[in-house]
Amino acid sequence: MICVALPGLAISTEQGQLTGRGLEGFYRSGRRILSRCQVRVAGREPLVVQAQMIASDRARFTGTLRVTPHGGPDPDVVVERTRCADGTERITLRSAATRPLRLPVEVALGADLADLGAIASGAVGPELRASVRDAGLRWSSPRGTSCVTADPPPADAIASAGLLRWDFDVPPGGSVRVDLKVRLEGAGPVRAVGRAATSPVAPARATGDDPRVPALLAASIEDLQALLVRDAAHPADTHLAAGAPWRCGLAPAEALAAARMVLPLGTRLAAGTLRTLARTQVAQRGLRYGMIPGPRRDAGALLAPGCTGTEATLLFPALLAEARRWGLPEQDTEELLPTAERCLTWLLAAARGGPYLCDPQPGGPVRCETQAHAHRAALLGADLLDAFRRPGGNELREWARMLRTAFRRDFWLDDRGGGRPAAALAPEGRPVPHLGATAAHLLDTGLLGGGALAPGLLDKVQTENLARLLGSPVMDSGWGLRGLGAKEAGYNPFGHRSGAVRVHETAVAVAGLAAAGYEKEAGGLLRGALAAAETFGHRLPEMYAGERRTEGSAPLPHPAACRPAATAAAAAVLLLTTPAGIRPDAPAGTITLRPLHSAPLGEIGLTGLNVAGGPFSVRVSRLGLAMVEEAVDGVQLGV
Secondary structure: OEEOOOOOEEEOOOOEEEEEEOOEEEEEOOEEEEEEEEEEEEOOOOEEEEEEEEEEEEEEEEEOOOOOOOOOOOOOOEEEEEEOOOEEEEEEEOOOOOOEEEEEEEEEEEEEOHHHHHHHHOOOOOOOOOOEEEOEEEEEOOOOOEEEEEEOOOOEEEEOOEEEEEEEEEEOOEEEEEEEEEEEEOOOOOOOHHHHOOOOOOEEEEEEOOOOOHHHHHHHHHHHHOEEEEOOOOOEEEEEEOOOOOOOOOOOOHHHHHHHHHEEEOHHHHHHHHHHHOOOOOOOOOOOOOOOOOOOOOOOOOOEEEEHHHHHHHHHHHHHHHHHHOOOOOOHHHHHHHHHHHHHHHHHHHHOOOOOOOOOOOOOOOOHHHHHHHHHHHOOOHHHHHHOOOOHHHHHHHHHHHHHHHHHHEEEEEEOOEEOOOEOOOOOOOOOOOOHOOOOOOOOOEEEEEEOOOOOOOHHHHHHHHHHHHHOOOOOOOOOOOEEEEOOOOOOOOOOOOOOOEEEHHHHHHHHHHHHHHHHHHHHHHHHHHHHHHOOOOOOEEEOOOOOOOOOOOEEEOOOOOOOOOHHHHHHHHHHHHHOEEEEEEHHOOEEEEOOOOOOOOEEEEEEEOOOOOEEEEEEEOOOOOOEEEEOOOOOEEE
8 A cells, every 4th residue: 555745755564563574664755754654552563444545645543352251252452653754644543442541651652764675676675773862752764864843742652662542541441642753854844745735636537327437536536646746946836747656756757658648638738748858859969869868678588678768758749749738838839949950950850861760879679669659759749830830831731641651562461361450560570479568659640720630650540450459468467458468478467568567558549449449449458447447446456467357357456566656647637538539639629529429437526627728527328328427618519
């Protein structure tokens, strides 16, 4: 159970006690500032009867005790612990006894000040020696100092045992409480960006026939708010951390992809993400000039690792262009335009006059999804340059046309089933034929003006065949889109790039299939992801096992998955807004709706969205008809 309010985390098992084993503990900026917090009442540990996440940043554990001698089997004391990622824990004891109780309470504490990476690899030393300080305990090492204070102050504080003690007199039906506060000395209090009134994520809500829809949207928005991080040097700019507990920092490609999927919740997150990454762009002349740097990412057993910097560089101009359509002010767009131009300059230079972009540069494979990202960046980038009367649009469109022609010729592999796109072309030109979820990016063509979509790399027949494959049992696990087809060599239902369901790519597939008119396939994947979300308490992890869904089964969690994860939470927003088919063009003052006529989720209402710079609400009926219920003044419904 992971509570998140970055830079704070609190990781617990369902037993509630922090024992110091595994990842358990309170964290601040990747350092465990408290590893052990064990409560005993009258010399015994409470029996935990319920553990639940009550928000993205807090969990509640309810335990019971029987302290009255000869009182029968019924508990007469309830112990409730509310643990929050900001480093606080409230312990409340409620008596159900018919006579006054004297309750001795002990809290055993420990800290190792270990880094999360060291804990994950098992390289953790012993607990540090505690000292008594004020109303609590303190631990110090060369890595820092942490302390715990208690209110009310303990009657005894024993440093050698790491123990705080109280003796409470509790009347019949009465209650007492202890508030613990954990902090890293020298660091200010945890102030979660998402909890501020200035959060860049609109607090949208959903209603409808399916009760899972509002629960998923609410949980996903909470997770997005919990993962928001300020740029330390420019605190007005916020972006999403990749996920907890493993990746609480900035992952450029994932931050851009997530910001793009949550554009229905406003453009401020996109603007903050773009500004943050613009400051990282390579400015030194050379082969990498214009790139947004990013680390290598494993691509499974069949391909060499790819460079997320390539993906981020291609996503930057696409996000800027689409954010403008969704309502990013022209002044903000123009401020970021030079960075986008340098990204597009890098794209054409990296293609070296040819139709393809290899990844990583130079000499890597020509990946299917990289060509999809590059094609989208070229067309949306050209549109953006034209809008601000900058040169270069025609050259980008010509290159995109050359890429389309070559891709349809070289990447499409004919077979008896109608054919499929290759996953990549090896450096020597040999097609890598396996079918994977990355092919879904071929359907994500990008939004142009007037509600129109950019052309894709596939022709109509190829698109139809890909849609059929994505909706088939080979790719659709029943819980979402597998990373690799179940019949492919190397398929592993837990392989994070070779079989596991990744929520981001499932959402990309749903939106792309819906936009291309393949509602049956889109609806099947959408309902599967919604069913999976329910089994995860509506907090989707970034990935889970791609095993086939059967009656009474549930998706198996992936042990290395982040939960919450930025792309998973953002993907939920994309999944739930896809049935409405919202396509804004804020500069033109229009919003076009292309709802799914099959209404895969029944009636659905979305309120509190932020489109074209103002509040937006839409309802889709069971017949698949969409009606705008609220929109900013002056915006017209497009045709």
